[in-house]
Amino acid sequence: MKEIILVKYGEIALKGLNKSTFEDMLQKNIKRRLKKLGTFEFYRRQSTIYITPPEGADIDEVINRLQKIFGISAIQRCAVFPKDFRVIAENAPEYLREALEGARTFKVESKRSDKAFPMKTPEIQEELGAVILDAFPNIGVDVHEPD
Numbered sequence: 001m002k003e004i005i006l007v008k009y010g011e012i013a014l015k016g017l018n019k020s021t022f023e024d025m026l027q028k029n030i031k032r033r034l035k036k037l038g039t040f041e042f043y044r045r046q047s048t049i050y051i052t053p054p055e056g057a058d059i060d061e062v063i064n065r066l067q068k069i070f071g072i073s074a075i076q077r078c079a080v081f082p083k084d085f086r087v088i089a090e091n092a093p094e095y096l097r098e099a100l101e102g103a104r105t106f107k108v109e110s111k112r113s114d115k116a117f118p119m120k121t122p123e124i125q126e127e128l129g130a131v132i133l134d135a136f137p138n139i140g141v142d143v144h145e146p147d
Contacts, residue, residue: 093135
């Protein structure tokens with residue numbers, strides 16, 4: 001399973017005409033921080049930097065280094081799956097197993113970057129939530145304040 005890291009940035013995205021300058025600076029800072037960990041691939045879309053780590057990279061160490069960079073508002077570890085809900089549903093419980101260990105509640109949030117995907121966002125959230133609930137029967141759903 002291929003993992004990538006999504007980096008969200010806050011206020012620099014509000015700078016208007018200078019936005020790309022600030023985004024370039026942030027990406028340069030990220031590259032500098034990660035340089036000793038290998039060769040990473042980067043691309044930007046919709047105020048998010050997508051980072052593809054090299055094979056065998058220590059993702060936890062990558063995230064640790066990213067957390068120390070000014071301008072980053074959120075870091076998300078993600079798995080890449082084909083655009084097939086069946087494949088996503090089959091793999092999600094195993095991918096989430098460690099993250100949900102010890103949790104009492106969870107919430108599924110989705111955002112379709114490809115609006116041609118056959119399911120609508122609420123439908124994805126509902127059906128994937130049901131799959132996760134079946135796989136982890138001791139965990140409940142809390143859409144307001146999940147663990």
